[in-house]
Amino acid sequence: MLGFGCMRFSKKGNSIDIDKAEKEIMEAFRAGVNYFDTAYIYSGSEAAVGEIFERNGIRDQIKIATKLPQYLVSNNAALEKYFKEQLSRLRTDHVDYYLMHHLTDIAMWEKLKNVGVLDWIEEKKKSGAIRNIGFSYHGNTDGFQKILNDYDWDMCQIQYNYFDEFSQAGVDGLKAAAAKGIPVVIMEPLRGGKLVGMLPDSAKKIMKESGRDWTPAEWSFRWLYNQPEVTVVLSGMNSVEMVQENCRTASDAGAGQFTEEDFEVIRKVTEEIRAQEKVGCTGCRYCMPCPKGVDIPGTFRCYNAMYIESKNEGRFQYAQTVGLTKEPAFASQCIECGKCEMHCPQNIPIREKLKEADKALRPLPFKIGINVARKFMFRKSEKK
Numbered sequence: 600m601l602g603f604g605c606m607r608f609s610k611k612g613n614s615i616d617i618d619k620a621e622k623e624i625m626e627a628f629r630a631g632v633n634y635f636d637t638a639y640i641y642s643g644s645e646a647a648v649g650e651i652f653e654r655n656g657i658r659d660q661i662k663i664a665t666k667l668p669q670y671l672v673s674n675n676a677a678l679e680k681y682f683k684e685q686l687s688r689l690r691t692d693h694v695d696y697y698l699m700h701h702l703t704d705i706a707m708w709e710k711l712k713n714v715g716v717l718d719w720i721e722e723k724k725k726s727g728a729i730r731n732i733g734f735s736y737h738g739n740t741d742g743f744q745k746i747l748n749d750y751d752w753d754m755c756q757i758q759y760n761y762f763d764e765f766s767q768a769g770v771d772g773l774k775a776a777a778a779k780g781i782p783v784v785i786m787e788p789l790r791g792g793k794l795v796g797m798l799p800d801s802a803k804k805i806m807k808e809s810g811r812d813w814t815p816a817e818w819s820f821r822w823l824y825n826q827p828e829v830t831v832v833l834s835g836m837n838s839v840e841m842v843q844e845n846c847r848t849a850s851d852a853g854a855g856q857f858t859e860e861d862f863e864v865i866r867k868v869t870e871e872i873r874a875q876e877k878v879g880c881t882g883c884r885y886c887m888p889c890p891k892g893v894d895i896p897g898t899f900r901c902y903n904a905m906y907i908e909s910k911n912e913g914r915f916q917y918a919q920t921v922g923l924t925k926e927p928a929f930a931s932q933c934i935e936c937g938k939c940e941m942h943c944p945q946n947i948p949i950r951e952k953l954k955e956a957d958k959a960l961r962p963l964p965f966k967i968g969i970n971v972a973r974k975f976m977f978r979k980s981e982k983k
């Protein structure tokens with residue numbers, strides 16, 4: 600139920616504080632956590648967990664999930680090169696869950712297929728070097744379903760929390776995966792800590808007065824565990840106390856435990872967070888699809904993130920989910936046909952707000968950065 604996200608270990612100088620990480624990992628292991636999620640690009644993480652698992656002799660009692668840096672792969676040889684390096688860092692001869700990291704649309708998966716990833720996966724699964732294959736996802740709901748239905752995946756990983764119920768893969772993506780019998784691992788259950796650290800006081804008050812003795816983090820985890828479609832919730836735990844609190848919650852929570860009153864608390868808390876937003880978009884997607892390919896709810900979500908989280912966070916999300924898909928979905932592509940506005944239940948002046956959002960989300964340095972990244976990511980790939 601609870602997986603250990605290995606991206607946020609504390610640092611000592613420039614490298615991971617391995618002794619502290621070991622204490623946290625072993626505390627979690629003793630409490631029953633057996634799923635550890637890392638990635639090639641989490642600086643120092645694979646090597647650190649590899650060392651900790653070996654030191655403590657627990658490799659055969661835990662599952663390792665790690666990820667192919669698919670954005671760095673442009674030919675078939677690169678698949679093997681990265682995988683071998685990962686096995687060596689992790690001090691193991693197999694990976695239990697191997698994910699295509701950070702897909703944002705089907706084009707990225709197509710690119711991998713073009714360099715021969717399907718044959719490569721088959722060979723690795725046959726030899727036992729990879730036990731399960733999956734992908735982690737950060738694009739929109741439509742893109743998620745396309746990738747989901749394009750291959751016989753063993754699992755998938757999505758960003759999901761009560762504030763993102765209708766963004767990225769969203770609740771529809773979660774249910775679609777579960778309907779196919781595909782386990783779903785949840786990342787960002789606290790939206791990178793924002794559903795704890797950046798909750799408005801009014802939202803904290805609602806939780807406090809609910810009669811439940813739950814911390815903001817606990818509310819988030821319990822909301823997830825309440826959904827039977829959720830298989831594992833990852834948490835980037837970087838203190839023993841956090842491990843203990845999360846283990847307690849996971850042991851106590853379960854599907855179907857939320858009452859009507861609990862849902863009402865989450866609804867009110869979400870409302871309080873939304874009150875800080877720039878555009879009152881609920882992410883319902885009634886305005887979609889746009890004939891010019893604009894990701895309307897995605898743009899507003901990022902614009903709002905600039906005000907709820909931070910300017911750069913919103914801009915980063917815009918670059919990632921709207922700008923770095925094969926077909927970009929920028930607000931600037933809008934030709935002002937007005938079709939979307941006829942369907943918006945919130946009566947948002949979409950055309951006007953899109954202009955405002957794109958201007959704020961893509962200042963010159965971000966424009967340049969996105970163009971460079973696009974050139975790199977969508978360069979021609981080769982099979983050999």
Ligand code: SF4
Pocket residue numbers: 888889890891892893895932933934935936937938939940949950953
């Ligand atoms: S007004 Fe703009 S965003 Fe709306 S449907 Fe037309 S082109 Fe798309």
Ligand code: SF4
Pocket residue numbers: 879880881882883884885886887895896899942943944945946947949
């Ligand atoms: S219809 Fe309106 S509220 Fe719904 S996603 Fe589109 S802009 Fe947002």
